[in-house]
Amino acid sequence: MDDPSGPLDPGGHLAATASDCVHCGFCLPACPTYQLWGEEMDSPRGRIHLMSQVLNGTPVTEQVTLHLDRCLGCMACVTACPSGVRYDELIEAARGWPERAGAGAGQGREEQPGTGRPLRERAVRAAIFATFPYPKRLRALTGPLRAAQRARLDRLVLGGPAARYAPELAGSLRLAPQPGARQPRLPARIPARGQRRAVVGMLTGCVQQVFFAEVNAATARVLATEGCDVIVPPGQGCCGALSLHSGRAAEAARFAERAIAEFERAGVDAIVVNSAGCGSAMKEFGGFFARAATTSPGPGADALAEQAAAFSGRVRDFSEFLAELYDRDGGPRAERHELPVNAAYHDACHLAHAQRIRRQPRDLLRGIPRLNLTEVGDGGTCCGSAGVYNLMQPQAAAELGERKAAALRATGARLVVSANPGCSLQIAAALAAGGGEPVAVAHLAEVLDTSFRGLPLTALGVGTG
């Protein structure tokens, strides 16, 4: 899979997908980068045009790479497109082109080395992908990051020339969460409270378990309180979402195979995911391995594709799982204690666009007494987080973050609820950078957990700033 010297589009699937675009432009207003710069080549239609050109033999130049790399992968264009163009499949494949030998070698052309991404950027990406999917390495890195925060070196870096020459470093310091209480590792099994309604596997994630262990703990408590045995397979590792969404197909396949095997062994009814980006990737595994079996058939490829399809069919977002559980098994069980607060729910792109889940998180929030839910008036535009986007494209990400923070402040909410940790980091940083009254940011699981346990709003950071 993903032979770096192989043809870009074996079987012609990508060319056929790109040709579904009828150039109507309905997707343009939905695209955050088109909103920022108004450039055709920074719109979905423009990028599809570039991809078609590459598939026809145009080299993947630095200019082509620039426009592809500026795409957030937010999938707002997929939702907006009346022709059902699978831009998600196109951009996932195209992200890997700039570093492939042979990129630009279309029909009948000679292979050329992939020269689209400058060496410095390649090195930064390599460092990110050698660290983020590996919790032990990431943990080792958080020490120096937090020491830098404590020593106020972050301000020095953010305000100084380093921000110009090493924007990714400045970005990581800007976004790195403040030290919090260290959470104990989740046990391999958390028993259901009361009569058991389901046995679920829980993804603890890579970045998630290092920076958001408290979100995982809250997720497990909520599921157990609602009558689920929660299984946390200890060998699960990274699910492969970061790699898959960044065009690193071979690496994604390795992570995915391991996750599939671990959860299969666990024998669970569903696999619950509390990170929108991971959930959307895991739901894609079926299609991903099916395409791989077609383009690079080999021993076991069909069996793996079947296994992956069964796995994807069992993956549920946290809110989606609870809504299904309530529908089929008598509704909520846990008592909801009041949380008197104006809250705004932020639609994570990989939940709203990629998984089409909008209603379930809102319903869960509306079920909490005295929580007043308000809508954000920006049409759900991406906050700029988008996996590693806010590290690789810090300026665009910061502009989108500023816009999101302004839209959130306009709601008057004192609590922003998100279902994706990356969004929470980005939004918290943008709200803090803009100054003004403190606004707390929390994961949906933490809000439910706080309500179930009858804790005060200060447990969510509301009124503590």
Ligand code: SF4
């Ligand atoms: S995925 Fe998002 S940023 Fe990329 S082209 Fe589509 S709408 Fe624009």
Ligand code: SF4
């Ligand atoms: S991607 Fe869809 S909405 Fe956008 S120009 Fe093509 S057909 Fe039209």
